[in-house]
Amino acid sequence: MQALYYTGPERLEMREVAEAPLAPGESRVRILATGICGSDLHAYHGHDPRRVPPLILGHEAAGEVTEGALAGKRVTMNPLIVCGRCDYCLSGRQNLCSDRTMIGMTRPGSFAESLTIPDHCLIEVPDSLSPVAAALTEPAATALHGIQRLERVLARPLAEASALVIGAGAVGLLTGLMLRQRGVRRLRLADTNPLRRQTAEHVGLEAFDPRDAGPEENSVEAVFDCVGAGATRAMATHAARPGGAIMHVGLQDNAGELDVRTLTLQEIAFLGAYTYTPSDLRATVALLDSGALGSLEWVETRPLNEGAGAFADLVAGRTSAAKIVLVP
Numbered sequence: 001m002q003a004l005y006y007t008g009p010e011r012l013e014m015r016e017v018a019e020a021p022l023a024p025g026e027s028r029v030r031i032l033a034t035g036i037c038g039s040d041l042h043a044y045h046g047h048d049p050r051r052v053p054p055l056i057l058g059h060e061a062a063g064e065v066t067e068g069a070l071a072g073k074r075v076t077m078n079p080l081i082v083c084g085r086c087d088y089c090l091s092g093r094q095n096l097c098s099d100r101t102m103i104g105m106t107r108p109g110s111f112a113e114s115l116t117i118p119d120h121c122l123i124e125v126p127d128s129l130s131p132v133a134a135a136l137t138e139p140a141a142t143a144l145h146g147i148q149r150l151e152r153v154l155a156r157p158l159a160e161a162s163a164l165v166i167g168a169g170a171v172g173l174l175t176g177l178m179l180r181q182r183g184v185r186r187l188r189l190a191d192t193n194p195l196r197r198q199t200a201e202h203v204g205l206e207a208f209d210p211r212d213a214g215p216e217e218n219s220v221e222a223v224f225d226c227v228g229a230g231a232t233r234a235m236a237t238h239a240a241r242p243g244g245a246i247m248h249v250g251l252q253d254n255a256g257e258l259d260v261r262t263l264t265l266q267e268i269a270f271l272g273a274y275t276y277t278p279s280d281l282r283a284t285v286a287l288l289d290s291g292a293l294g295s296l297e298w299v300e301t302r303p304l305n306e307g308a309g310a311f312a313d314l315v316a317g318r319t320s321a322a323k324i325v326l327v328p
Contacts, residue, residue, distance in 0.1 A: 002328065003056045003112035004307040009046030010315075011053075012308040020108065020116045027068025027119050029075060032131035033301070034110040035060035035139065035325045036310060038169060039251070044311055051105050058110035058326075059103050062125065062134035069119045076137040078121045078281055079103045079110075095145075095275045111307060113328045123281055129289045132325050133296055136174070139323070140293070141276035141284040142249065143174040143226075147182070148280075150222055150247040153269045159183030161221035164239050168196040168207060170323040171249060172226035176205045177293045184222075190215065190235070195320035199298045215239035218266075224249060230256025242266035249273050304328040 005015050022028055037060055043051040051057065059079035065071050082089050082097035089097050103109045103117060125134045151158050163184050165176045168191035176189050189200045190210040197207035214235060221244040223236040228250025236246045237259045246268060263270055276284075287293065300321035302310050310324045 001113040002304065003108070004058075004304055004326070005054050006043060006051070006057050007053050010044060012044070012311060014305050014307075017112075019114055022067055022116055025119055026116050027065050027070060027122060028114055028116050029061075029063040029077065029122075030066050030114050031061055031063045031110050031112060031328050033062050033135040033325050033327055034058045034304075035135045035170070035323050036307075036314065037139065038171075040104070041311065041314060042251075044315070055104075056108040056110075056112050056115075057104045058112070059105070060135050060138040061110035061115075062131045062137070063114075065122065066114070070122055070124065073122075074125050074127065074131075074134070075122045076125050076134045076281070076285065077103075077117055077123065078276075078278055079138065080275060081107075081118055081121060084120065092277055092279065095277055111304065111326065113304075123278070123285060125285055126289050129285065132299060132301055132327075133288050134285070135325050136170075136288060136296065136299065136323065137281055137284050138276075139170045140174045140178075140288060141280040142273070143171050143178055144284055144287070145276040145280045146224060146247045146249045146273035147175065147178055149271055149273050150224070150245050153245050153271065154221060155243060156221075158222065159185075162186035162219065163188075163222040163224070164215055164220045164236075165189045165224045165226060166210075166232045166235060167191060167226035167250060168193070168200045168322060169226065172224070173200060173203070173205075173298065173322040174293070175224050175226060175249075176200065177203065178287075180205065181287075181292045186220075188215070193317050195317065196322060199320045199322055203294055203298060210235060218242060220244065223247065226250045228252045233258060237262055237268070240266070240268045242268065245269040245271060247271050247273055299323045299325055301325050301327055
């Protein structure tokens, strides 16, 4: 089969490789669509020691099972492979399993014509959901998981809150679309890339450049940091109202200092959200299939063999697409 290999910092190449043998309890999935994630870009720069080249990256995927328990079924997948036995797994918080591994990290990922994955990772999708839309399940579930965690700590319903989303990439844009779908009317997105702001505005979300005029101090009840950098953490703390909440989703860096004095004196909840649970993924499939998030026309598709160029365009900020999906 053909696969896009990460061979070293900022190096990708197509290779012909034999399909992996199928282990007991696994299925083989023919990939129909697979998205490029920010963590793939992080690895592409050589900044993720967990992703060791040569490696097939990719973990946002949809396809058709060709061998295994669900042969013939259209699926998306949970890229996290968990033990299923620990307290976290048994309580429905599989994303916190200490023994978890992941496709595109510890085993070959989805930037290929096919992959093998444990059966418990497969999630059926309806025929009405296109492969490209189904490939958005993973980033959309990340947004959903963060929203649900933040909702639990707000004093009033989320629909009554003002909200700021920092970062208009795929997770940020999906967060904005989900917040709007949940009734949030006072909502703004911050991003420094004019093309991404244009995309956000095209789907009806208000976007601004924080370098021109940042959010007012103590101005919003709910802040979603979908970048996760020192500067965006400072912005989030500055913008959050007393008694509000900050949801930290992005993982760009671990730089800077967190203003814990402000968080403490103003009783601002600072929360982290890591990926999603299987329930989040299933709920997201239903949400995408309902059309509640709009037409998804902001997604750009390219052939898998043009993946290296897609990575380069994303790094250079040359595309307005919040998500590029590769099609083998």
